[in-house]
Amino acid sequence: xxxxxxxxxxxxxxxxxxxxxxxxxxxxxxxxxxxxxxxxxxxxxxxxxxxxxxxxxxxxxxxxxxxxxxxxxxxxxxxxxxxxxxxxxxxxxxxxxxxxxxxxxxxxxxxxxxxxxxxxxxxxxxxxxxxxxxxxxxxxxxxxxxxxxxxxxxxxxxxxxxxxxxxxxxxxxxxxxxxxxxxxxxxxxxxxxxxxxxxxxxxxxxxxxxxxxxxxxxxxxxxxxxxxxxxxxxxxxxxxxxxxxxxxxxxxxxxxxxxxxxxxxxxxxxxxxxxxxxxxxxxx
Amino acid sequence: xxxxxxxxxxxxxxxxxxxxxxxxxxxxxxxxxxxxxxxxxxxxxxxxxxxxxxxxxxxxxxxxxxxxxxxxxxxxxxxxxxxxxxxxxxxxxxxxxxxxxxxxxxxxxxxxxxxxxxxxxxxxxxxxxxxxxxxxx
Numbered sequence: 001x002x003x004x005x006x007x008x009x010x011x012x013x014x015x016x017x018x019x020x021x022x023x024x025x026x027x028x029x030x031x032x033x034x035x036x037x038x039x040x041x042x043x044x045x046x047x048x049x050x051x052x053x054x055x056x057x058x059x060x061x062x063x064x065x066x067x068x069x070x071x072x073x074x075x076x077x078x079x080x081x082x083x084x085x086x087x088x089x090x091x092x093x094x095x096x097x098x099x100x101x102x103x104x105x106x107x108x109x110x111x112x113x114x115x116x117x118x119x120x121x122x123x124x125x126x127x128x129x130x131x132x133x134x135x136x137x138x139x140x141x142x143x144x145x146x147x148x149x150x151x152x153x154x155x156x157x158x159x160x161x162x163x164x165x166x167x168x169x170x171x172x173x174x175x176x177x178x179x180x181x182x183x184x185x186x187x188x189x190x191x192x193x194x195x196x197x198x199x200x201x202x203x204x205x206x207x208x209x210x211x212x213x214x215x216x217x218x219x220x221x222x223x224x225x226x227x228x229x230x231x232x233x234x235x236x237x238x239x240x241x242x243x244x245x246x247x248x249x250x251x252x253x254x255x256x257x258x259x260x261x262x263x264x265x266x267x268x269x270x271x272x273x274x275x276x277x278x279x280x281x282x283x284x
Numbered sequence: 285x286x287x288x289x290x291x292x293x294x295x296x297x298x299x300x301x302x303x304x305x306x307x308x309x310x311x312x313x314x315x316x317x318x319x320x321x322x323x324x325x326x327x328x329x330x331x332x333x334x335x336x337x338x339x340x341x342x343x344x345x346x347x348x349x350x351x352x353x354x355x356x357x358x359x360x361x362x363x364x365x366x367x368x369x370x371x372x373x374x375x376x377x378x379x380x381x382x383x384x385x386x387x388x389x390x391x392x393x394x395x396x397x398x399x400x401x402x403x404x405x406x407x408x409x410x411x412x413x414x415x416x417x418x419x420x421x
Contacts, residue, residue: 037405039397040316040364043309057400093362122362135306 007118009222014257016089016115018124025049031086031138034121035102036093045131047091047124051080051138055098055246059105067148073109074146081138084113091117091124095212097250104249104266107153109146116253122217153252155239155265157273160200161280169238170203171229173251174271178243179205181284194275200241201283204231208247211254225258234261241267241274288392289384292376296395312396316368322355332357334408334415341366341412345419351379352420356412365397369409372396373416382420388413 007015024030025047032050034042042052053059058076059068068076082088088106092099096116103114117124125131150156155163164170172179181197199205210228211220219225232238238261240248245268255264267274274280288296295315302308324344332342340359345352354377356370377385393401393409401409 037402038362038365039400039405040309040313040368041362043306044313044316044364054400056402125361133310 010219010258012257012260014115014253015118015219017118018127018129021047021089021091021117021124022129027087029086031080031082031088033080033088033090033099033102034092035090035098036121037098038093041093041121043133045125045133046121048130048132048134049136050091051136053080053102055101055105059102067105067108070109070145070147073148074143077111077146078141078143079138081141082111083141084111084144086113086141088114089117090114091120093121095122095209095214095217095250096120097208097247100253101246101249104153104252108150109148111146118219119217126216153256153265155241155267157267157269157277157280159265160239160241160267160269160274163237163239164200164202164281167202169232169236170200171232171238171240171248171251171255172199172203172205173208173240173242173248174199174205175207176205178271179203181282194271196275196282198275198282198284199271200274201281203241203283206251208242208250211251219254219258222258225254229255229259232261234259237263237265239265239267241270243271244268245270288388289376289380291378292372292388292392295372295376296392299396308398312368313364315371316364319356319358319367319371319374321357324355324357328357328359334411341370341408343412343415343419345416347420351381352385352416353378354416354419365401365405365409366412369393369396369412373412377416385420386417388417390414 007017025032032047033053034046034050035053035055036042039054061068090099090103099116099120103116106114179199206228211225213220238255240251242248245266248266248270252264252266255261299308299311302311328342332344334341334343342357342359344355354374356374358366358370390410390413392413393406
């Protein structure tokens with residue numbers, strides 16, 4: 001099975017094409033999951049058989065700033081008809097921004113049998129492929145016990161501070177104005193702001209969307225990605241961050257699965273935490 | 285929510301009738317699908333762009349005898365929420381005075397879409413309303 005039918009330049013099995021999804025969407029062992037920024041998009045039309053996972057409603061703890069519990073995740077997958085052998089293909093709006101975030105959260109819980117549909121819903125729709133408003137009736141899967149591991153692909157503030165002090169590789173994927181400190185929040189997102197502007201000292205600025213062709217929604221070619229991220233060594237750990245950890249999950253996916261960096265972590269506390277912490281170093 | 289201008293209150297009251305989330309979403313999608321882009325030539329002027337709205341929304345206001353009218357261009361085919369809110373504001377603010385527009389609460393966004401919007405999404409939509417307020421000020 002050539003999962004990356006139209007991408008001979010990448011060797012990862014984490015990326016599948018729209019053609020591959022069209023050919024395989026009837027496979028009962030494949031679950032398509034749409035995750036969007038705009039909650040209306042799924043309901044206007046989605047790939048037949050796809051279910052929706054909403055990161056606010058489904059993936060976050062309702063009270064404290066954290067992801068859902070082991071129990072809640074196990075319940076979510078059971079209701080979604082996803083077992084340990086199910087292949088989950090994520091896709092969505094905004095260049096798969098939210099789809100990669102959902103994939104990252106799944107991986108926190110040890111679910112790694114996942115893929116991203118290159119180009120997301122933009123490419124699927126531009127190709128005139130089939131869409132439906134029908135919400136699929138999914139057979140509940142036997143409940144498994146999934147356990148979150150926060151140590152492998154997630155970074156916490158003390159770890160980031162230690163990493164920074166050792167001059168570790170850091171990528172800030174926010175806009176240049178946020179990186180420079182000119183803005184303390186993404187334009188128009190004042191509630192996600194911080195008391196201090198700037199970036200973690202030593203971080204390099206590579207806005208997340210640079211990894212995507214805006215016309216097609218697809219990831220850039222491997223050569224283009226290497227040109228963008230070529231200064232980062234695969235031999236060393238890299239920590240990525242943004243404002244709340246969603247944009248950086250996109251870069252985490254690029255670094256880990258398209259460029260093959262074995263040790264990449266996402267600091268989901270990101271600037272809304274760092275920019276409000278007392279005493280941490282900040283560079284402008 | 286009470287005290288809204290009558291056409292906005294009608295929208296809020298109608299959407300409040302839906303107990304089922306899917307049905308409410310379909311009602312909002314219907315509003316989005318009734319949105320039509322204005323005839324302003326592209327590229328749209330930067331000064332008309334709503335700041336911070338991921339869907340690239342542009343607003344133009346025109347004052348006429350008795351009130352204001354607004355036009356919205358949503359320059360993103362996936363910007364459904366923005367299209368729905370553009371249509372709601374276009375109809376709901378039409379003919380209102382500057383003072384009446386200023387008094388429309390930003391919470392209108394949550395009354396229409398609920399509280400499950402991402403923070404970024406809700407701020408982008410609120411900025412559409414705030415841009416109208418700035419134009420009419």
